[in-house]
Amino acid sequence: MPANDDSFEVKPYSTKELCLIYGVGYKTFSRWLKPFMEEIGAKSGRFYNVRQIEVIIGRLGMPYVVRA
Numbered sequence: 001m002p003a004n005d006d007s008f009e010v011k012p013y014s015t016k017e018l019c020l021i022y023g024v025g026y027k028t029f030s031r032w033l034k035p036f037m038e039e040i041g042a043k044s045g046r047f048y049n050v051r052q053i054e055v056i057i058g059r060l061g062m063p064y065v066v067r068a
Contacts, residue, residue, distance in 0.1 A: 008062060010054060012047040018056070021063045032060055 013021070019029045033040065036059045040052050048056065057063075 008057075010050055010057070012049055013053055014046050015043075015048075018048070022060070023063075 015026065015029065019026055022029060022032075024032070033056065036055065039059075040048070040055050043052070
């Protein structure tokens with residue numbers, strides 16, 4: 001998960017964790033990934049591996065929180 005210093009640790013994440021990080025529901029996140037699934041590839045078990053996370057971040061952008 002993102003740390004307090006606004007950094008993002010690239011490590012294996014589950015779909016649920018990625019949904020929380022990006023602040024969207026499962027259906028929305030799945031819809032976002034659908035065009036890139038061939039490039040991302042299938043999960044190995046419950047988690048996307050580091051290479052897959054790098055592709056997801058490259059396509060969806062870095063997750064961030066807007067602070068008022």
